[in-house]
Amino acid sequence: MTIVTIERRQVADQVVLLVSGRMDADNAPQFEQQCRACIAEGLTGLVVDLGELKYVSSMGLRSFISVAKTLQDKGGALRICRLTGLVKQVFEITGLSGSFPVYESVEAALIGG
Amino acid sequence: MAADTASLHAAMEFVRTGALEASLPEPRIGELDLLIEEIFMNVCRYAYPDGRRGVVTLTYSVPAPGDLRVEVADQGAEFNPLTAAPPDLTLDLESRPIGGLGIFLVKSLAPSIAYRRDRDWNRLTFGMSAGS
Numbered sequence: 001m002t003i004v005t006i007e008r009r010q011v012a013d014q015v016v017l018l019v020s021g022r023m024d025a026d027n028a029p030q031f032e033q034q035c036r037a038c039i040a041e042g043l044t045g046l047v048v049d050l051g052e053l054k055y056v057s058s059m060g061l062r063s064f065i066s067v068a069k070t071l072q073d074k075g076g077a078l079r080i081c082r083l084t085g086l087v088k089q090v091f092e093i094t095g096l097s098g099s100f101p102v103y104e105s106v107e108a109a110l111i112g113g
Numbered sequence: 114m115a116a117d118t119a120s121l122h123a124a125m126e127f128v129r130t131g132a133l134e135a136s137l138p139e140p141r142i143g144e145l146d147l148l149i150e151e152i153f154m155n156v157c158r159y160a161y162p163d164g165r166r167g168v169v170t171l172t173y174s175v176p177a178p179g180d181l182r183v184e185v186a187d188q189g190a191e192f193n194p195l196t197a198a199p200p201d202l203t204l205d206l207e208s209r210p211i212g213g214l215g216i217f218l219v220k221s222l223a224p225s226i227a228y229r230r231d232r233d234w235n236r237l238t239f240g241m242s243a244g245s
Contacts (some may be wrong), residue, residue: 058151089144
């Protein structure tokens with residue numbers, strides 16, 4: 001019920017993080033740590049694929065906003081793709097769909113960068 | 114149960130039992146999880162600031178098939194989270210604060226949510242229907 005898995009792959013100078021499962025107060029920090037590890041390696045183009053994410057709470061949203069701010073300061077960006085179900089609903093309610101660059105597919109997000 | 118983040122999943126599981134009894138569909142159960150997490154974490158963070166170990170009680174009822182009522186109560190200082198100012202959703206990412214979205218989500222997903230102070234208790238109640 002509480003598991004989130006994050007798969008990382010690199011496409012040229014961008015990183016794609018496939019986030020699956022549920023992102024709640026317990027495990028949102030895992031996602032943020034993965035993002036911060038990428039940033040520490042100098043990778044500032046992050047594409048986050050949420051197509052397999054079933055649940056996100058405000059703690060997860062905090063992580064997205066916090067990482068995106070850091071990337072923006074470094075001239076990079078956090079691009080989000082494949083929002084679906086409850087996760088899409090949460091991003092829409094909170095207006096974050098309009099704050100983040102959101103794409104329909106990983107390919108579109110990579111081109112967007 | 115203890116107002117402790119370690120109890121969060123037990124709280125969600127308990128209310129899910131009510132959701133199953135009420136035969137709520139899967140999308141409503143996801144929303145219910147979110148409501149419980151946001152309200153429960155809010156109690157853990159703010160209800161007992163002096164460090165004492167506090168309690169939170171969860172109660173559910175199924176007044177009719179497809180209809181679930183939930184109450185979350187704590188004995189912390191009097192506090193109505195529903196009066197928090199709504200976040201400015203029009204701000205760009207740069208200007209957005211990192212937090213402040215939890216209670217806004219709760220109010221959006223459970224428009225009928227109500228707060229009352231009952232002697233030493235803060236009581237938040239909301240309903241969730243199969244069709245809502």
